[in-house]
Amino acid sequence: MSPDSRPTRVKICGSTHEHDVSAAVDAGADAVGVIADVPVDTPREVDAERARELLAAVPPLVTGVLVTMSETPDDAIDLVDTVEPDAVQLHGDLSPEAAATVADTVSASTIKAVDADEPERCLAYDDAVDALLVDSVDAEGGGGTGDTHDWERTREAVTDAESPVILAGGLTPENVAEAVETVSPFGVDVASGVERERSESDARQGVERTDEVERSERNADGRKDADAVARFVANATGRPEVLAR
Ligand SMILES: O=C(O)c1ccccc1N[C@@H]1O[C@H](COP(=O)(O)O)[C@@H](O)[C@H]1O
Numbered sequence: 713m714s715p716d717s718r719p720t721r722v723k724i725c726g727s728t729h730e731h732d733v734s735a736a737v738d739a740g741a742d743a744v745g746v747i748a749d750v751p752v753d754t755p756r757e758v759d760a761e762r763a764r765e766l767l768a769a770v771p772p773l774v775t776g777v778l779v780t781m782s783e784t785p786d787d788a789i790d791l792v793d794t795v796e797p798d799a800v801q802l803h804g805d806l807s808p809e810a811a812a813t814v815a816d817t818v819s820a821s822t823i824k825a826v827d828a829d830e831p832e833r834c835l836a837y838d839d840a841v842d843a844l845l846v847d848s849v850d851a852e853g854g855g856g857t858g859d860t861h862d863w864e865r866t867r868e869a870v871t872d873a874e875s876p877v878i879l880a881g882g883l884t885p886e887n888v889a890e891a892v893e894t895v896s897p898f899g900v901d902v903a904s905g906v907e908r909e910r911s912e913s914d915a916r917q918g919v920e921r922t923d924e925v926e927r928s929e930r931n932a933d934g935r936k937d938a939d940a941v942a943r944f945v946a947n948a949t950g951r952p953e954v955l956a957r
Contacts, residue, residue, distance in 0.1 A: 720892050721899035722948045723878065724906060724941055725779060726756030726856065728934050733769045735938040739945040739954050742899070743775040745801065749791055750781040752854035755934030756903060763795045770798075777801050777823070781853060785813040792818045799823055801845060804853045812840035827853070828861035828881055831869035838873050845901060846870065848881030858882050858904040863894040870895075885943035892948060900948050906940040908933070 724736035725745030736744045747756045748763040758766065767776035778797035781804035782788035792800050792814075799821040802811055806824070815822035822841040826833045827849045834844045846866050848859040860882035870877045876898035883891055884905035892900065946953035 718898075720897065720948050720950075721878075722945050723775075723777060723899060723901040724936065724944070725777070725880075725901055726754075726903040726907075726934055727766050727936070728756060728758055728762075730766065730769050731938075732936040733766055735936045735941045737771060737774055738938070739942040740949070740951065741774065741941070741945055743777050743799070744770050745777040745779050745901070745903075746795075746797075747779045747856075748795065749787070750779075750803070750854060752781070752850065752852050752856075754854065754856050756856060760791060760794045763797075767795060767797050775799055775821075778820070779803065779855075782806075785810045785817070788814045789817050792820055796820075799842075801825060802841075803847070803849070803855055808836045808840045811837055815841050823878065825849070825855060825880075828866060831866045834870050834873050834877070838875050841875065843876045843878060843898070844870065844873055845878040845880055847901075855880060856903045860887065860891075863891055867895045870897075883944070885940055885947050888944055888948045889950075902944055906936055906944050908935050908937045 721742040723743035724741045727733045727746050733744050746763040746766045748760050750757055770776035775798045777799045778795045779801040797820050801823040803825040811824050823843045823845050824837040824841045825845045825847050828846050831846050847855045848857050848861045849855055850857050878899040878901050879895050879897040880901035883902045942953050
């Protein structure tokens, strides 16, 4: 629950299997995300046809979100036509004009992700899209980093935004209540923070610590941990935890 008593919406992102969709829906999530057409190496990416299948498994009253880093408005529009999501979340470099072109063309709602290093950029997209998302992104503009950012700065930067603001980046069942208390966002979004952990023995030894190495070590396979999903939703919303079936 946000400090002003508005219920905080929760998106569980990066489903790669129907079990991940069920874990989110059963826990009471408001939205389920699938990731397609991203140039970063992530265990959560699926192809367009699989994204369509997974979102078809999202029941009515829960929002199915396509997350993409399409490089042009036409690419994003074509992908939305194929996947048929309820909402599309645009990461990457699309300008406010390009994002507006997508928003004006597709029937899906449009969310623009903005780098948490420059949360003030949100305001440039405020009139162009339906919602804004502040995320800790890597050098290529990809999310799923598992890194938190300066929540106080984000809160100040989005104060004047008219659009709903979604907070993402390194959220976990353990820190999401504090994040909601600090930023009072419309919603929160998580990917790696509710996934099964990779065992220590699987971690690559003696390899240079690049973004890509750390990204692949953080998650075994991008699959969701149903208990962690349930705790995340409960701690974000203040509702009692729905026990995993
Ligand atoms: O999750 C990914 O791998 C990803 C790749 C490219 C673009 C966006 C991606 N994910 C988005 O980032 C947020 C935050 O991720 P995390 O919780 O820090 O792991 C995630 O919810 C997606 O919306």
